[in-house]
Amino acid sequence: MNVNKFIISKKISSRYLIHQILDGVFINRRTKTQTIDYLRSKKFFFEEKDIAQAERITDFIFGHLNSIDDKLFLFLKKKTDISVVNILRIVISEIALKESPDYALVNSAVDLAKTSFKTKYFSGLINAVSKSLISKNEEKDFLFKSNLESNFKNYLVKNYSKEIADNIEKIYTLNNTLDITIKSFEEIETWKKKLEAILLPTGSLRIKKNVKLIDLNGFKEGKWWVQNISSSIPIKLLGNVKDKNVLDLFSAPGGKAMQFIALGANVTCVDQSSFRIKMLKENLARMKMKTEIIKTDFSRFRSQKKFDIVLIDVPCSATGTIRKNKEVQYIFPKKRLNNLLKIQKDSLNMAKKFVTDNGLILYCNCSLFSSESECQILDFVENNRDWYFEKFSKKNTKIQKDWLDKFGFLRLRPDHLFDLGGMDGFFAAILKKKVQ
Numbered sequence: 001m002n003v004n005k006f007i008i009s010k011k012i013s014s015r016y017l018i019h020q021i022l023d024g025v026f027i028n029r030r031t032k033t034q035t036i037d038y039l040r041s042k043k044f045f046f047e048e049k050d051i052a053q054a055e056r057i058t059d060f061i062f063g064h065l066n067s068i069d070d071k072l073f074l075f076l077k078k079k080t081d082i083s084v085v086n087i088l089r090i091v092i093s094e095i096a097l098k099e100s101p102d103y104a105l106v107n108s109a110v111d112l113a114k115t116s117f118k119t120k121y122f123s124g125l126i127n128a129v130s131k132s133l134i135s136k137n138e139e140k141d142f143l144f145k146s147n148l149e150s151n152f153k154n155y156l157v158k159n160y161s162k163e164i165a166d167n168i169e170k171i172y173t174l175n176n177t178l179d180i181t182i183k184s185f186e187e188i189e190t191w192k193k194k195l196e197a198i199l200l201p202t203g204s205l206r207i208k209k210n211v212k213l214i215d216l217n218g219f220k221e222g223k224w225w226v227q228n229i230s231s232s233i234p235i236k237l238l239g240n241v242k243d244k245n246v247l248d249l250f251s252a253p254g255g256k257a258m259q260f261i262a263l264g265a266n267v268t269c270v271d272q273s274s275f276r277i278k279m280l281k282e283n284l285a286r287m288k289m290k291t292e293i294i295k296t297d298f299s300r301f302r303s304q305k306k307f308d309i310v311l312i313d314v315p316c317s318a319t320g321t322i323r324k325n326k327e328v329q330y331i332f333p334k335k336r337l338n339n340l341l342k343i344q345k346d347s348l349n350m351a352k353k354f355v356t357d358n359g360l361i362l363y364c365n366c367s368l369f370s371s372e373s374e375c376q377i378l379d380f381v382e383n384n385r386d387w388y389f390e391k392f393s394k395k396n397t398k399i400q401k402d403w404l405d406k407f408g409f410l411r412l413r414p415d416h417l418f419d420l421g422g423m424d425g426f427f428a429a430i431l432k433k434k435v436q
């Protein structure tokens with residue numbers, strides 16, 4: 001990233017972050033979180049309020065990109081550097097959200113342009129286009145319509161159905177939900193009352209109020225952790241895991257590791273990211289939980305020990321989290337997906353080395369793409385004839401019938417629990433060795 005950090009003034013720090021997130025998505029193919037992690041790893045500091053502001057504005061931009069670009073390209077006739085376009089997208093979103101006085105918008109857009117070598121020679125253009133956007137705003141008062149990126153929507157229509165794709169689009173325009181997992185199952189009713197939460201069908205709580213996490217009762221005390229209902233379901237379907245030895249190959253920030261520990265399992269956590277391991281350690285400390293943590297690439301992990309359960313919650317396109325990470329629909333060139341597919345395939349082949357003969361692999365991810373999910377499992381059993389996948393049963397009372405697909409895999413979608421605000425898309429499969 002070509003930035004000069006010495007000229008960033010405090011005043012534009014949230015806008016600077018917004019611009020970095022937009023460049024991250026449209027130039028470097030990084031998610032919002034990856035950009036924030038990247039900047040932190042380079043010792044950039046942003047206050048929590050700046051991150052919150054940046055997330056709000058970028059969510060608006062990713063969610064309304066078609067309308068924003070329609071408006072922008074009325075004023076920007078020449079082909080222009082994408083980083084400059086991104087500054088103007090910020091200006092339009094701020095006009096639409098009516099958050100700052102007009103003069104402040106123009107000044108900060110020009111200041112922002114000056115922070116990078118790529119954009120500083122375009123400050124004149126940015127100044128002129130921003131002023132035109134502001135002065136012509138009333139006569140061309142645009143309706144900002146929220147819709148999914150067209151290729152992404154087409155994928156959903158083709159692979160699910162038009163009705164499901166439309167429902168996912170509807171749910172995607174709503175505010176994201178905040179779900180939590182309670183450490184101690186017996187205390188669910190107590191916390192439901194204390195947090196005025198909704199009890200979801202599988203025992204997660206959904207918080208209705210839009211409040212800061214650390215201000216919520218029980219957070220600092222380690223009574224619960226944040227985990228979307230969908231990602232908490234696979235482990236709930238495994239039955240009794242008390243005293244089982246679990247290897248969690250992609251474990252940070254630790255949602256599933258904490259679930260296992262709370263249920264009495266012994267967990268070995270592996271993750272390659274220092275920053276995310278720090279988050280894992282903070283989460284475990286807050287929850288007063290202890291476990292072995294190994295910082296390594298999963299492919300370098302070695303152990304003589306075998307495990308009853310190997311959890312591989314693989315890195316993936318994160319397309320299931322589209323309600324929260326609206327940018328994921330814009331970052332799918334073939335190369336990125338191919339890298340992810342390779343990691344997923346390799347991790348399955350790695351996991352099978354560490355499972356006891358009666359043990360299992362729990363494969364999961366938050367993707368809506370079948371190539372990362374169903375196809376990986378079908379390929380694995382095709383190439384490993386001594387392995388099979390075990391169907392999740394439709395008789396299982398904890399799950400609704402349409403949460404399972406035709407193979408018996410868990411296939412959760414953002415439009416499931418539609419009336420309660422939806423859930424993240426999530427996929428899970430269980431693999432076992434055939435008895436000789």
Ligand SMILES: C[S@@+](CC[C@H](N)C(=O)[O-])C[C@H]1O[C@@H](n2cnc3c(N)ncnc32)[C@H](O)[C@@H]1O
Nearest residue numbers: 250251252253254255256271272273297298313
């Ligand atoms: C989907 S997240 C895991 C979420 C976690 N299981 C939970 O429930 O909170 C994927 C994790 O894989 C880690 N990761 C990505 N590539 C890796 C690799 N090659 N080796 C080890 N960890 C990796 C990332 O740092 C990230 O923390």
